[in-house]
Amino acid sequence: MEYEVVIGLEVHVQLNTKTKIFCSCPTSFGERENLNTCPVCLGLPGALPVMNREAVKKAVLFGRAINAKINKRSIFARKNYFYPDLPKGYQISQFEIPIVENGELFIEVDGEEKRIGITRAHLEEDAGKNIHREGYSVVDLNRAGTPLLEIVSEPDLRSSDEAIAYLKKLHAIVRYLDISDANMQEGSFRVDANVSVRPKGQKEFGTRVEIKNINSFKFIKQALEYEIERHIDAYEDGTYQEEVVQETRLFNSRTGETRSMRGKEESADYRYFPDPDLLPLEVPEEFFSLPIPELPDEKRRRFMEEYKLKPYDAGVLTAEPELAQFYEEVVGAGVDPQMANSYLSVELLGRLNKKNIPITESPISAQKLAQVIKRVADKTISGAGAKKVLDKLMEEPQLEVDEAIEKLGLKQISDPAVIEEMVEEVLEKNGDKVEQYRNGKTKLFGYFVGQVMKASRGKANPQLVNQILKTKLDG
Amino acid sequence: MVTLKEALQMAPQEVEELKKDLNRKAKEMKELGGYVEQFLGKDLTSKGEGVPIAIKDNINVEGWDITCCSKILQGYKAPYNATAVEKLLANGLSPFGRTNMDEFAMGSSTETSCYGVTRNPFDPERVPGGSSGGSSAVVGAGLAIAGLGSDTGGSIRQPSAFCGVVGMKPTYGRVSRYGLVAFSSSLDQIGPITQNVEDSVILYNIIAGHDPKDSTSAPVEFKPVQLEEPGKRKFKIAVVENYIDEASPEIRNRLWEVVEALEKEGHQITGVKLMNSKIDVATYYILATAEASSNLARFDGMRYGHRIEGKGLKETYKLTRSQFGEEVKRRILLGTFVLSSGYYDAYYLKGQKVRHLIKEEYRKIFQNADLILGPVTPTPPFKIGSKKDPLEMYLNDIFTIGANLTGVPAISIPVGKTSDNLPIGLHLIANHFQEETLFNGAYTIEQLVK
Numbered sequence: 001m002e003y004e005v006v007i008g009l010e011v012h013v014q015l016n017t018k019t020k021i022f023c024s025c026p027t028s029f030g031e032r033e034n035l036n037t038c039p040v041c042l043g044l045p046g047a048l049p050v051m052n053r054e055a056v057k058k059a060v061l062f063g064r065a066i067n068a069k070i071n072k073r074s075i076f077a078r079k080n081y082f083y084p085d086l087p088k089g090y091q092i093s094q095f096e097i098p099i100v101e102n103g104e105l106f107i108e109v110d111g112e113e114k115r116i117g118i119t120r121a122h123l124e125e126d127a128g129k130n131i132h133r134e135g136y137s138v139v140d141l142n143r144a145g146t147p148l149l150e151i152v153s154e155p156d157l158r159s160s161d162e163a164i165a166y167l168k169k170l171h172a173i174v175r176y177l178d179i180s181d182a183n184m185q186e187g188s189f190r191v192d193a194n195v196s197v198r199p200k201g202q203k204e205f206g207t208r209v210e211i212k213n214i215n216s217f218k219f220i221k222q223a224l225e226y227e228i229e230r231h232i233d234a235y236e237d238g239t240y241q242e243e244v245v246q247e248t249r250l251f252n253s254r255t256g257e258t259r260s261m262r263g264k265e266e267s268a269d270y271r272y273f274p275d276p277d278l279l280p281l282e283v284p285e286e287f288f289s290l291p292i293p294e295l296p297d298e299k300r301r302r303f304m305e306e307y308k309l310k311p312y313d314a315g316v317l318t319a320e321p322e323l324a325q326f327y328e329e330v331v332g333a334g335v336d337p338q339m340a341n342s343y344l345s346v347e348l349l350g351r352l353n354k355k356n357i358p359i360t361e362s363p364i365s366a367q368k369l370a371q372v373i374k375r376v377a378d379k380t381i382s383g384a385g386a387k388k389v390l391d392k393l394m395e396e397p398q399l400e401v402d403e404a405i406e407k408l409g410l411k412q413i414s415d416p417a418v419i420e421e422m423v424e425e426v427l428e429k430n431g432d433k434v435e436q437y438r439n440g441k442t443k444l445f446g447y448f449v450g451q452v453m454k455a456s457r458g459k460a461n462p463q464l465v466n467q468i469l470k471t472k473l474d475g
Numbered sequence: 476m477v478t479l480k481e482a483l484q485m486a487p488q489e490v491e492e493l494k495k496d497l498n499r500k501a502k503e504m505k506e507l508g509g510y511v512e513q514f515l516g517k518d519l520t521s522k523g524e525g526v527p528i529a530i531k532d533n534i535n536v537e538g539w540d541i542t543c544c545s546k547i548l549q550g551y552k553a554p555y556n557a558t559a560v561e562k563l564l565a566n567g568l569s570p571f572g573r574t575n576m577d578e579f580a581m582g583s584s585t586e587t588s589c590y591g592v593t594r595n596p597f598d599p600e601r602v603p604g605g606s607s608g609g610s611s612a613v614v615g616a617g618l619a620i621a622g623l624g625s626d627t628g629g630s631i632r633q634p635s636a637f638c639g640v641v642g643m644k645p646t647y648g649r650v651s652r653y654g655l656v657a658f659s660s661s662l663d664q665i666g667p668i669t670q671n672v673e674d675s676v677i678l679y680n681i682i683a684g685h686d687p688k689d690s691t692s693a694p695v696e697f698k699p700v701q702l703e704e705p706g707k708r709k710f711k712i713a714v715v716e717n718y719i720d721e722a723s724p725e726i727r728n729r730l731w732e733v734v735e736a737l738e739k740e741g742h743q744i745t746g747v748k749l750m751n752s753k754i755d756v757a758t759y760y761i762l763a764t765a766e767a768s769s770n771l772a773r774f775d776g777m778r779y780g781h782r783i784e785g786k787g788l789k790e791t792y793k794l795t796r797s798q799f800g801e802e803v804k805r806r807i808l809l810g811t812f813v814l815s816s817g818y819y820d821a822y823y824l825k826g827q828k829v830r831h832l833i834k835e836e837y838r839k840i841f842q843n844a845d846l847i848l849g850p851v852t853p854t855p856p857f858k859i860g861s862k863k864d865p866l867e868m869y870l871n872d873i874f875t876i877g878a879n880l881t882g883v884p885a886i887s888i889p890v891g892k893t894s895d896n897l898p899i900g901l902h903l904i905a906n907h908f909q910e911e912t913l914f915n916g917a918y919t920i921e922q923l924v925k
Contacts, residue, residue: 039554039555042778043773043778044554044555044778044779045533045535045541045543045548045551045553045656045657045773045774046533046534046535046541046553046557046652046653046654046655046656046657047555047653047654048652048653048688048689048690048691049690050687050688050689050690051690078769080768080769080772080814082772082775082792084775084777084788087773087777087778088772088773089769089771089772089773089775090769090772139777139778269815269816271768271769271811271814271815271816271819272814273765273766273769273814273819273823276659276660276661276691276766277657277660277690277691278690278691279690279691
């Protein structure tokens with residue numbers, strides 16, 4: 001039997017405004033507990049919310065970037081429930097009329113483009129955090145009132161790969177728009193996934209399961225795949241009705257499994273109603289004409305055209321705005337775009353990833369990387385030498401590129417006369433092998449190259465060595 | 476008692492003497508129970524220097540206890556000032572004395588306070604009205620020059636009528652709600668309770684105006700109200716005949732006498748009928764309780780107030796929130812019910828629709844009238860403990876609720892006494908932001924019935 005997977009995603013994006021959504025407390029991360037609080041975000045009696053215009057602006061930018069309808073007038077509602085991290089006993093959110101509706105974005109999986117609908121994106125306030133200690137719990141309300149944009153996709157995704165592609169695209173868009181840090185570890189890009197599976201051809205959706213709060217792309221993929229398999233197995237075993245129930249499940253990254261969060265789910269009644277403390281939100285006219293920066297899809301297309309990059313490479317380089325910017329700085333320094341791509345995507349990113357350093361904190365600046373590439377291009381150093389230089393620069397970021405080359409003694413010998421001398425010496429010493437070569441054992445060419453390189457202690461320009469050897473042996 | 480107008484002319488030393496005097500008298504008249512401090516055997520709480528103003532126990536004054544006369548808020552001190560309080564302080568007035576109220580402003584008799592009942596200054600067997608009964612009683616009893624109250628369905632005007640003082644509810648959005656503990660956010664307003672209309676204007680002019688901290692505060696320029704010479708302006712007054720006829724005989728007769736006198740003075744009187752006042756009450760108790768059920772959710776014992784620790788979170792919530800009194804619990808339950816899925820459309824949404832109809836009704840009347848005149852209460856002050864049925868208690872607000880549902884300004888002024896020497900109030904309503912008309916109308920009537 002063939003099955004069809006149906007996935008819809010809800011992403012909570014923390015907007016990177018300086019202050020909270022309904023008060024003027026800072027939104028800085030990692031402060032001492034309950035430092036960033038005031039009567040409003042503590043929910044003290046008598047305190048009232050006042051809308052942060054910046055959050056509205058960012059929501060509108062997002063809506064425009066995904067080609068959505070922006071509601072000029074949207075309504076804040078109260079979502080009522082009790083939890084210690086929720087100071088007012090309700091969350092101010094948007095329910096019936098969200099600020100953004102009916103958007104879309106495009107993903108590419110296996111070379112095929114697909115449109116994914118975005119049902120809505122609405123503004124709301126974040127809750128605080130419960131911190132559980134031995135025998136008791138405390139509440140940190142620094143995060144309470146941080147602006148969130150909840151972005152809800154249509155159930156258009158048909159595989160975990162599509163889900164990841166969607167999330168990566170969404171991640172790139174919010175980063176490009178500079179509306180969120182979208183740092184998954186710090187919780188500023190949080191994903192809830194709704195999954196169901198149905199036999200191919202069946203009209204009705206299967207039973208929907210929600211997987212909550214998964215904090216990396218890798219785990220999301222794992223969680224989805226685990227869940228999909230669980231559903232398919234249940235179909236195959238004929239136990240679908242019993243095993244797959246509408247519920248919320250949690251992903252355990254240690255075991256790679258999902259498990260039921262609650263026994264039998266009581267359907268929560270949040271008793272939404274319009275918040276009487278806030279007037280309907282009117283979007284200022286000027287927000288509709290604010291400039292939208294170049295978005296990932298556009299930038300990727302431009303990279304393909306302007307720098308003649310392959311679609312895949314252009315995709316990698318434009319996944320993050322900082323990386324794209326870094327690339328353009330390298331190219332801008334007068335370096336061949338293809339070389340810039342391979343040195344950045346392979347050599348530099350490889351080294352940064354190994355040490356978990358983001359591109360923004362790279363010890364090797366775009367200017368330095370460009371300089372290294374130039375030294376390869378002008379044959380001062382070899383490709384192998386360049387790798388050593390990059391290693392050195394990672395260790396000692398204060399070094400200039402030429403200093404590093406000097407220190408490592410990597411300056412290539414590119415004087416043909418000097419190389420010719422070395423070649424002659426090697427051929428003289430190996431008269432017998434020259435004989436064999438000339439008799440047809442051409443495999444020995446590599447041996448001669450190796451000997452010359454050894455004689456030059458690796459500094460001879462390998463291309464020149466090749467050239468000269470060829471003329472000497474064949475000519 | 477000196478009036479506010481007079482007190483503002485007093486030398487600082489005289490003001491200090493006056494405060495001492497008030498303190499002494501508050502202790503002597505402990506039985507009144509108008510101030511929370513009278514129950515606690517403490518001096519009247521004081522902040523800043525200047526003319527003393529009594530403050531209802533649901534308005535934040537930095538450093539003061541604020542309990543909304545509820546057990547659940549015992550021990551909680553306000554860390555900030557309400558905007559209205561900031562304005563008092565900035566204008567040489569000094570918060571002085573916490574006044575008793577119905578718990579969380581839910582009631583019409585000040586009997587639901589956790590501290591005890593306040594007595595009517597005209598008859599200790601009777602209630603002062605509510606929920607701002609403490610503020611009205613202390614002004615009526617000469618224990619305060621003036622006070623601040625809050626009005627959600629009549630909570631300033633009804634007790635003012637019962638205590639023979641002037642109580643005014645501004646247009647919704649005219650006075651900042653920042654720092655007023657919310658009962659029903661779309662209906663609540665802070666307003667003055669004073670000995671006469673002139674003082675009401677003075678206090679109103681001080682507390683009114685736009686406040687960026689309150690999103691529902693009207694972003695309109697505020698011009699202080701000026702009183703004209705009474706009788707100079709002739710008003711077009713719409714008299715709500717069916718309301719007056721629903722009131723008890725002595726109130727009814729007195730109001731008709733006043734209407735007649737107004738007509739004689741050259742004011743243009745027209746009779747109007749308002750929708751069945753029971754519709755107002757039904758609408759109000761749906762919308763106000765819905766909002767209250769959410770507004771009072773923050774009192775969960777997690778961050779402030781009086782927590783009762785239980786085994787685990789759920790039990791702690793239950794025990795802590797069980798400290799609410801019967802009336803507060805009733806309204807939270809009612810509000811939770813009308814917002815519940817499956818009932819939302821039938822109650823809350825319908826209530827909102829009726830609210831629009833009521834607004835429309837008022838709008839039409841104001842096309843041909845400056846003022847709407849009617850009774851404040853259906854009866855004179857009733858006996859303490861006499862209204863056991865909550866529905867019967869709710870009917871006390873039938874004539875005042877309309878002004879909250881529509882948001883228009885309204886005032887209660889004393890116009891006479893019953894044969895039992897109990898005060899009779901007259902209710903005057905003006906159109907949105909027409910406080911100047913309202914006060915001048917009230918001033919005219921006040922001088923007329925003197």
